[in-house]
Amino acid sequence: MSSDSARVDSQKAPEPVGLYPHARRVGNLLFLSGVGPRERGTKKIPGVELDAEGNIVSYDIEAQCHSVFRNVRYILEDAGASWDKLVDVTVYLTDMKKDFPTFNRLWAEYFKDNPPCRTTLEINRLPTPIAIELKCIATIGGE
Structure with a gap:
């Protein structure tokens, strides 16, 4: 592994379901x-x-939604970043029609002040029996 890339594994977020880190800096x-x-x-x-x-x-x-936001926060904090450092989020929902209104309302509560960029997609299924997954990019360290 190159010295300019560091693996991050949270002690609070759920264990990955495959061979991958929680994050990479x-x-x-x-x-x-x-x-x-x-x-x-x-x-x-x-x-x-x-x-x-x-x-x-x-x-x-x-x-x-509350649980996935909490898990993202755990990973960010364990990596030395924070919620307000999120810059881009890709949201995967398994039922856009049913779940998007609730998700969108909660998103607005969690990101009142400075929301990151966002893309929301409906997908057929996720690897475990869940209805939502987030893929995030954040800044860390100096601005």
Whole structure:
């Protein structure tokens, strides 16, 4: 690995579901891997009810949004950045029609003052039984 690239692994965010770091710092930019709403140390996903085969029976997008925002904050803080340093967020939702209004309302609450750039996409499914994932870029260190 090059000396200008540093791996970041949070001790508070949920463990990655594959071989990748929580984030990687390159210069004064911090690139986060996709972040979902799972809780660290468990398979628990706030607001999700699964059947015996692990299929989603029901979910609460508001609970998932709060949890995914909290997990992003954990990674940012563990990397030496902060919420207000987010500059670009890609949002993946599995049901745009149903979940976007709630997500958009919560986004406005979390980013009242200086919202980052944002792209929101609907996708068919995510690797775990979740309804939202965020891909983020933040600044870190000197401005």
